[in-house]
Amino acid sequence: MMESKMVGEGVKFERIRRITGYLVGTLDRFNDAKYAEVNDRVKHSIGTGNGEFEEV
Amino acid sequence: MIETIIKRDGRAVPFSIDKIANAIFQAAKATGGNDYEEALALSQKVVDYIESTGNTRPTVEEIQDAVEKILIESGHARTAKKFILYRSERSRVREMNTRLMKIYEGLTFKDAKENDIKRENANIDGDTSMGTMLKYGSEGAKQFNELYVLKPEHSKAHAEGDIHIHDLDFLTLTTTCCQIDINKLFKGGFSTGHGFLREPNDISSYAALAAIAIQSNQNDQHGGQSIPAFDTFLAPGVKKTYRRFYVSNLSKGLELLCGFEDAFEASKNLCLEVEGTYGLTPVFANDNDYQAKEADLLINKYKLPEANVRKAQSFAVKKAVKETDKQTYQAMEAFVHNLNTMHSRAGAQVPFSSITLGDDPSPEARLVCKNFLLATDAGLGNGETAIFPVSIFRVKEGVNYNPADPNYDLFKLAMKVSAKRLFPNFCFADATFNAPGYDVNDYNSKVAYMGCRTRVKANVYDPTRQVTCGRGNLSFTSINLPRIAIKAHGNTDIFFEELDRKIDLVFDQLYDRFLIQGRRRVYNYPFLMGQGLWLDSDKLKPDDEVMEVLKHGTLTVGFIGLAEALKALIGSHHGETQEARNLGLEIVGHMRSRCDQKSQEEGMNYTLIATPAEGLSGRFVRMDRERYGVIPGVTDRAYYTNSFHVPVYFPISAFEKIKIEGPYHNLTNAGHISYIEMDGNPLDNLDAFESVIRCMKDNNMGYASINHPVDRDPVCGYTGIIGDVCPRCGRHDGEAISEEVLMKIKGYSTSVCSCDENPLEEADKVAHPVDIVEI
Ligand SMILES: [Zn+2]
Numbered sequence: 001m002m003e004s005k006m007v008g009e010g011v012k013f014e015r016i017r018r019i020t021g022y023l024v025g026t027l028d029r030f031n032d033a034k035y036a037e038v039n040d041r042v043k044h045s046i047g048t049g050n051g052e053f054e055e056v
Numbered sequence: 057m058i059e060t061i062i063k064r065d066g067r068a069v070p071f072s073i074d075k076i077a078n079a080i081f082q083a084a085k086a087t088g089g090n091d092y093e094e095a096l097a098l099s100q101k102v103v104d105y106i107e108s109t110g111n112t113r114p115t116v117e118e119i120q121d122a123v124e125k126i127l128i129e130s131g132h133a134r135t136a137k138k139f140i141l142y143r144s145e146r147s148r149v150r151e152m153n154t155r156l157m158k159i160y161e162g163l164t165f166k167d168a169k170e171n172d173i174k175r176e177n178a179n180i181d182g183d184t185s186m187g188t189m190l191k192y193g194s195e196g197a198k199q200f201n202e203l204y205v206l207k208p209e210h211s212k213a214h215a216e217g218d219i220h221i222h223d224l225d226f227l228t229l230t231t232t233c234c235q236i237d238i239n240k241l242f243k244g245g246f247s248t249g250h251g252f253l254r255e256p257n258d259i260s261s262y263a264a265l266a267a268i269a270i271q272s273n274q275n276d277q278h279g280g281q282s283i284p285a286f287d288t289f290l291a292p293g294v295k296k297t298y299r300r301f302y303v304s305n306l307s308k309g310l311e312l313l314c315g316f317e318d319a320f321e322a323s324k325n326l327c328l329e330v331e332g333t334y335g336l337t338p339v340f341a342n343d344n345d346y347q348a349k350e351a352d353l354l355i356n357k358y359k360l361p362e363a364n365v366r367k368a369q370s371f372a373v374k375k376a377v378k379e380t381d382k383q384t385y386q387a388m389e390a391f392v393h394n395l396n397t398m399h400s401r402a403g404a405q406v407p408f409s410s411i412t413l414g415d416d417p418s419p420e421a422r423l424v425c426k427n428f429l430l431a432t433d434a435g436l437g438n439g440e441t442a443i444f445p446v447s448i449f450r451v452k453e454g455v456n457y458n459p460a461d462p463n464y465d466l467f468k469l470a471m472k473v474s475a476k477r478l479f480p481n482f483c484f485a486d487a488t489f490n491a492p493g494y495d496v497n498d499y500n501s502k503v504a505y506m507g508c509r510t511r512v513k514a515n516v517y518d519p520t521r522q523v524t525c526g527r528g529n530l531s532f533t534s535i536n537l538p539r540i541a542i543k544a545h546g547n548t549d550i551f552f553e554e555l556d557r558k559i560d561l562v563f564d565q566l567y568d569r570f571l572i573q574g575r576r577r578v579y580n581y582p583f584l585m586g587q588g589l590w591l592d593s594d595k596l597k598p599d600d601e602v603m604e605v606l607k608h609g610t611l612t613v614g615f616i617g618l619a620e621a622l623k624a625l626i627g628s629h630h631g632e633t634q635e636a637r638n639l640g641l642e643i644v645g646h647m648r649s650r651c652d653q654k655s656q657e658e659g660m661n662y663t664l665i666a667t668p669a670e671g672l673s674g675r676f677v678r679m680d681r682e683r684y685g686v687i688p689g690v691t692d693r694a695y696y697t698n699s700f701h702v703p704v705y706f707p708i709s710a711f712e713k714i715k716i717e718g719p720y721h722n723l724t725n726a727g728h729i730s731y732i733e734m735d736g737n738p739l740d741n742l743d744a745f746e747s748v749i750r751c752m753k754d755n756n757m758g759y760a761s762i763n764h765p766v767d768r769d770p771v772c773g774y775t776g777i778i779g780d781v782c783p784r785c786g787r788h789d790g791e792a793i794s795e796e797v798l799m800k801i802k803g804y805s806t807s808v809c810s811c812d813e814n815p816l817e818e819a820d821k822v823a824h825p826v827d828i829v830e831i
Contacts, residue, residue, distance in 0.1 A: 008771035009792035013778050016441050018764040020668035020698070021507055021729060022408070023443045025705050033674025036571040036694035037704055038645055041763075043735035047746045 058103060062115045064150070073099050075122060083139040084132070101126045111182075149203065156199045163191050172674075197225040205572075210565040217679035220534045220672050222614070222729075223568075226278040228572050230581065231609060233279035233506050236589055237525035238269050238289045239499075248272045249582050258300065259424075262293030263387035266392040268411045270445075276584040277528075280408035280446075284504030284524045286428065287413040291420035295339060297383055298420075301376035303327050308375075309368030314360050325546070326350060340380060341419040342373050364389060380642040382562055384423050395437060395444040410446035410507030413454045414470060415485065415496065417462040425466050432480070433473045439773055443767050446507030447480035451753060455496055456485075457678040474762065475738035475745050476775070481505075481729070481761035484753045489513075489722050495524065500525050505759045509668055509727035516655040517607040526591030527608050529726065531569050533562045534614035534667040536676045537643070538696055541624035542684050548639070551625060552646065559613060559650050563662065566611040570660075574603030607660055612726040613651055614667030616676060617696035618644065619703045621691040630716055631702035641719055648723045662728035666699030673698065701730070710734075710748055718755030730760045737777055738764050772801055 016023050019034050060068040081095035102122045106114050114122075127136035162171050168183045201224055202211045213219045223232065231821055240450070245254045256262045266289070270281045283289060307323035310316040315666035330353065331337050336346040347369050354365045395409050413425045436442055449470040470480050483505050485494055490503040490513070500523040505511050511525045535558045544551035578585040579598045585605075588594030592605040619629040621643070622636045630640040647664050654662040673695035679693040697703045700720040702713050710732045717730045730752065738745045745762060752760040767778035771793060772785035779801060780788060785801050787793045794817070 004794040004796035005499065006403070006792040007795050007798060008787060010790050011771050013782070013789050014440070014768040014770060015778075016478065016768070018731070018761070018763050021446065021509055023441065023446075023478055025088060025440075031674060033695040040693070040705040041733050042707050043733045044708060044713055046710050046734065046741075046748060052636060054641075 058107060058112055058114065060113055062113055064116055065609035068113065076102055076119065079142075080123065080127070080135065080139065082126075083142055084135045086138045086142075089135065096130070098130065099123075101130065112199060115417050120168050135209055142643070145328070152199050152203055155157060156196060157413060159195045163188055163195070181585050191398060194225040197227075201225070201227040207554060207565070207568060209561065209693060210568070213561055213565075214560075218536055218539060218558060219565070219673065220616075221538070221565065222279045222534065222667075222672075224487035224533050227569060230277050230576075230584075231279075231528065231530045231573055231606065232588055233277055233281065233510055234273060234530040234584060235282050235284040235504055235506075235512065235524050235526065235528055236273060237271055237500075238266050238283055239292075240525070241269055241587060241589060249586075256293060258297040259290065260297075260387045260390070262290050263391040264520065265393070266290065267391055267398060270395065271398050272583045272587075273589060274407035274409075279510070279529065280410060280507050282410040282412070282504065282506045282528075284412050285416065285499035285502060286411035287421035287425040288416045288418075288499045289426045291416070291418055293387070294380060294384055294420035294423050295337075295497060298340045298376055298380045299327070299338050301383075302372050305375040305379075306368055306372035309371040310354075310360075311363040313368050323814050326353060329353065337421075338376070340377065340423065342377075347373075353670070362606060364369060370645070377745050379429070381423060385427040385430060386426040388424070389434070390444070390805055391428070391429050392442050393436060396442050397814045408446075408507060409444050410448060410505070412448040412450050412483065412502075412504045414449040414463060414466055414480075415452040415502065416499075417455060417496070422463065422466065425463070426469065429469050429473045429480070430467070432477055435477070435775070438770070438771075439775060440768060441775070442479075443476050448483050448505055448507075448759070449474075449480040450483050450485055450502060450504070452485040452494070452496070453750075457753070471745055471749060472739070475742060476766075478761070478763065478766055481759065482749055482752065483759045484757055486753065487721065487756050487758045489725065490758055503758070503778055505727065505729075509666065509729040509759060511725070511727040511758065512610055512661075514661070514725065515608060516661050518658055521591065521608065523591070526589060526593075527610055528610070529665075530606060530609040532614050532665055532667070532726070533565055534616050534669070535559070535562060535647075536617065536696075537615050537621035538617040538690055539677070539680050539683075541621035542680065542687065542690065544625065546625060548625060551621075552643075556650070559647065562613050563611075563654055566613070566662070567658075570606065570611055571603075574606050575601055607625060609665045610661040610726055612663045612665045613647060614646040614665045614699070614726075615644070615647065616667050616669050616672060618700045619697040620677075620690045624687065629689070629703060629706070630700075631706045631708050631713070637716060640700065641723070643724045644720055648725065651725075665726035666724040666726050667729040668722065668729075669696070669698050699728070700724070703734075713759065714748075714751050714755050714760075718752075718757050721758040722756060728758055730757055732760075732762050734762050734764045736764075738762065 012026055014025055016025055019038070058071045061071050062068055076093070076099035077096040080098050080774065081092050082094060084091070102119065105126060106119065106122050112130065124140060125138055127139060149748065174782050180481065195372065202215060205227055206214070210221070214221045216226070221227070229656070242255055242265060245252060247253070252491065253265060253268065254267050266283060270283070273281050303323045304320065307319035311319035316322055328340065330346060330349045334345070334349050336349055338345055338346050351365050351369060354360045355362050396406055398406060413428065416425070432442060432447060449467065451457055455461055456467040474480050482488060483503065485503055493501045495501040501511050502524060503511065504524045506528070512524060512529070513522060515522045540551055540554045544554065550794065577598070577599050578593065578596050584590050585593040585596065585602055586598065591608045592604060593602065596605065618640055621632070622629045622640055626635060626639060628636045630636040651662045651664045677691055677694065677696045684691060686692050700717060702708060702716055702719060714730065715733060721728045721730070732748050734748070736744070748762055765777050766775065768775045769778060769785065769787070770781040771787065772782060774782055774784035776783070785793055785798060
């Protein structure tokens with residue numbers, strides 16, 4: 001029986017991020033400082049998820 | 057006997073006493089001397105001295121040391137001083153040349169992944185031939201400008217990291233950006249410099265020419281290009297397209313129902329007759345009397361049966377609406393594709409483009425807006441998120457903000473698209489500083505932002521021309537706020553004094569640069585000025601200087617690291633304490649009032665921007681860490697925080713962040729943007745997405761957007777959030793997967809998935825979201 005052909009070897013996931021207003025398709029193109037900045041980003045809590053904000 | 061000397065690069069070259077004599081003579085001349093014989097006599101003394109030390113192969117440095125010694129000892133103090141100056145200047149130039157060659161070496165022999173300079177701008181591929189060639193030019197120009205063009209005090213401040221002169225490589229060449237009025241450009245056609253293009257005649261050519269306009273102007277300026285009312289500008293294209301489809305479909309109806317022989321010619325003439333007689337034309341909304349007048353002619357003049365005429369007319373409307381919709385979608389799809397593939401700047405970049413739209417309630421503009429959003433939603437050929445254009449949805453109460461507003465459906469659609477594709481961003485025309493003068497029917501009265509954040513509105517130079525189109529930023533220079541704060545050692549008085557000195561320095565430097573930009577002529581900006589894009593440039597001749605018309609643009613002071621500056625000054629940043637919030641606003645408010653004051657004094661547009669700091673965020677902090685060491689919360693990360701932002705690493709709710717950053721938008725009149733980082737997939741929670749956007753507006757923000765992860769697996773096509781494993785096909789990053797499994801997942805063979813094979817079908821596929829927008 002023939003084995004099924006394998007595809008996608010070496011194909012990386014694209015991770016699109018916004019850097020100073022522009023989208024960038026691959027993290028490889030970030031300069032060192034921006035790479036660190038993107039890694040440090042934390043999520044901002046939105047609250048209940050029903051469109052209501054929790055006041056802090 | 058000295059026969060050879062050793063040059064700096066190690067080569068041995070024949071010794072010549074004349075060279076020493078000449079150097080001494082030049083130094084003497086600079087102090088008023090002109091006795092070459094004496095210079096020659098002094099050089100003999102230099103030679104004698106060197107030989108007396110037993111050195112027969114001296115280095116250049118050793119000879120120069122000897123010259124200094126002999127000059128001083130033989131009473132030529134002033135000449136010695138000049139010689140020392142000359143020597144240090146030469147060594148500065150040499151050092152710069154060496155630095156440049158080191159940079160070139162890195163550009164040549166290192167990949168972008170090991171070379172930060174190649175990644176300075178994330179949207180230029182530094183590994184391509186043209187990308188590297190651009191970098192050679194850019195790095196060489198920077199050094200030249202630093203050494204020979206800038207005033208020494210500006211050059212020093214830049215080199216030492218007190219300030220950062222953005223786009224220094226373009227210092228002597230051009231200006232930053234422009235809001236393009238393509239309506240005006242298209243009228244009567246235009247020339248790209250490589251060929252003349254006629255006024256476009258349907259939506260496809262409108263969209264194609266809009267992309268060409270952006271591309272052409274990108275080669276005349278160093279910043280981005282923007283179309284500030286994309287939907288309004290392209291609406292005439294929809295009008296022309298609809299008219300054509302209406303006429304051709306009416307002819308089909310008439311031919312079929314009434315047996316008209318040459319129905320197409322007849323329909324065309326009929327349309328011309330109605331237009332000529334009544335001034336009415338077939339329109340997309342079909343809300344005028346055109347069809348009544350047309351029916352009248354067909355029934356009474358051409359004696360056609362009324363029932364058939366009505367049938368043919370309603371067929372024509374139905375078909376024309378559908379075909380116009382479809383063609384508009386295809387035009388928008390092609391526009392997005394073009395802006396992501398068409399090259400500019402020697403082929404190393406696609407143009408940095410942005411478009412603003414959303415607040416034109418005319419039916420044709422709505423169709424443009426809807427289809428642009430749908431094309432953005434669909435993505436590129438394989439469903440990839442488009443990087444360009446930066447699209448900006450202009451939010452306006454009474455037009456699109458509330459459910460009763462005519463374009464509320466488009467606002468909803470814009471949020472849905474943004475939740476998937478990160479664009480559009482949102483700008484708020486109701487913000488107190490954006491609202492004055494807004495007229496829904498006048499695109500020039502509406503505020504527009506450039507992609508990254510730049511904004512023009514007020515015009516101190518010419519208060520009668522507070523318009524958006526034909527204007528932009530001339531140049532901007534940013535101040536390193538954290539350094540001023542570190543040096544102030546907690547004393548805010550000292551901080552403000554030093555800040556004032558830096559602001560003065562930047563004003564001076566911006567004006568110097570303006571003089572260089574202004575002395576260039578129309579032919580130096582063949583598209584921007586030659587085609588009349590820039591305000592009032594259409595009144596100039598090719599050889600005229602552009603100085604006066606450039607004054608419509610902005611000279612802009614920027615800043616970086618407010619958060620770190622606050623931390624250094626009082627121990628907390630504005631995310632942490634009320635004290636820091638107050639001081640932060642005081643600092644940025646002071647910078648703004650200095651700009652306003654300067655504008656009034658000079659009659660020019662000095663403005664304040666919240667700097668977008670891609671290349672800069674690492675540079676300042678690296679230099680400050682070297683000088684002052686690691687200071688917690690100030691120099692302990694690889695970057696300084698952007699402009700007035702609350703640090704990205706600081707945990708804070710979206711609501712609090714927006715409330716804290718909102719007031720800075722009012723202060724930064726040359727541009728600003730705020731971001732919220734949203735967790736999870738916002739498509740699953742569009743209500744939350746909308747509530748964040750509304751909160752931004754409620755807090756008087758001018759321009760903002762929501763960030764969320766957009767990942768994609770090119771193998772199976774999944775777009776969304778991908779952790780370590782693709783949720784659709786289960787493969788890890790870079791891992792292979794069996795084709796059989798993949799086919800099962802996708803439900804069809806991979807070999808036929810090329811989406812651009814049949815664009816008509818593509819347009820149909822996205823027909824469902826069309827339904828939510830009733831047009
Ligand atoms: Zn997958």
